[in-house]
Amino acid sequence: MILLRVSLKYDKDTVWIYGAIFFMVLFVFSFLVLQYRIERFIYNRIKKIYDDVALLDAPSLANQPIATDMETLSRKVKKFATDKKLEIEMLQVREHYRREFLGNVSHELKTPLFTVQGYLSTLTDGAFEDKTILKKYLDRAEKGVERLIYIVEDLDMISKLESGELNLEIAEFDIVELIQSIVDMLEMKASKKNISLVLEHNNKPMWVAADKDKLQQVIINLIVNSIKYGKEGGETEISVTGFTSKKILVRVTDNGEGIESQNIPRLFERFYRVNKSGSRSEGGSGLGLSIVKHIVEAHKQKIYVESEYGVGSEFSFTIDRASKKR
Structure with missing residues (x-):
């Protein structure tokens, strides 16, 4: 209707100019609306990726500004994945060392404990009546106890050195x-x-x-x-x-x-x-x-x-x- 009224009031050239302006304004408006909608769509999708990553406890990544540039996002996610992979590998190594350490502690403590237990059990079963055996077994049990004390004291020293509780003079x-x-x-x-x-x-x-x-x-x-x-x-x-x-x-x-x-x-x-x-x-x-x-x-x-x-x-x-x- 607007174009019809303009065409009746003005000449043909003027109508074309107003028509071109109208379509240009309409195009720019449509472009801006579409761009906004597309950007919001991409932003929401990418934000979901950030939120999913945040669920994996990645505060360093989650607190960063959300980038809609796919190359930047890809680089950040790749770095995050690499860091997590290294962290998982380190945890696996530590877990292996932890299991090995616990096994070693168990072995080191178990050997003298069983030694002491064996000699004392033999004595309580009646061997204490023989004074020669009594002295020999008590001496061996004492050595087992000394070894236990030696291990515990060394562990205590390492713990204090690691925690900084052992002051150097x-x-x-x-x-x-x-x-x-x-x-x-x-x-x-x-x-x-x-x-x-x-x-x-x-x-x-x-x-x-x-x-x-x-x-x-x-x-x-x-x-x-x-x-x-x-x-x-x-x-x-x-x-x-x-x-x-x-x-x-x-x-x-x-x-x-x-x-x-x-x-x-x-x-x-x-x-x-x-x-x-x-x-x-x-x-x-x-x-x-x-x-x-x-x-x-x-x-x-x-x-x-x-x-x-x-x-x-x-x-x-x-x-x-x-x-x-x-």
Whole structure:
């Protein structure tokens, strides 16, 4: 009707101009309405994807602005999927280690417990009347109890080191003197396997700042390990050298059986044993290297391992030099 009235009032050219304007306005209006509807449709669909992802506990993704660009969305979802995959794989690894750790704890505690139970049960069944057997069985039961106490104390120390409850008492002392006293103390143990303990240094005191008792435990554990896995007639060398102007490096090197490469990453796990059958017969709680790692890291230092199977191993760690020059 509008076009008809215009056509009666104006000439043909004017009618065409008004008609073109009308259709252009109608086209723009229709385009905008359609674009809005399509964008809302896409937005709602994409928002549903974000909401579905949010159900999987992805706050980092859910809190981001919703992008209607498919490439951006695809990149975000792909990154989310990759992160979740890595998280799931890590949880699976941790679950495997957890089960293995619980199995190891059970085995380590069960062995001395059953030993003690066996000897005490034998005594209560009437063997206590024989004084010779009584003393022998009580001595063996006592050793089983001592092993239990040793394991529990080591676990307690690791727990305290991990939680930061075990405070370090930092003091300045000569580490060469400390290592020499440890070597003297362990010489008899090493002599049973005809292993020589050699301390290499520059014949000068080397003063460090550390917790002396804890550092002594680190060095003892490393040397005892080298003796335990060393070969008959072998040698363990302990060396103390300058690492940087502020740090000293302590090395414990042996020419024993060495460690296969696949075992090295897990050496410092609790109860992890390279030789699962033979190492238990050597005694120990299976926590020695784990304690070593935690004590070294509590000092904010690093521990390193180099080993070649059939050739030998080297454990080394850094420690801060004393602030005062002596």
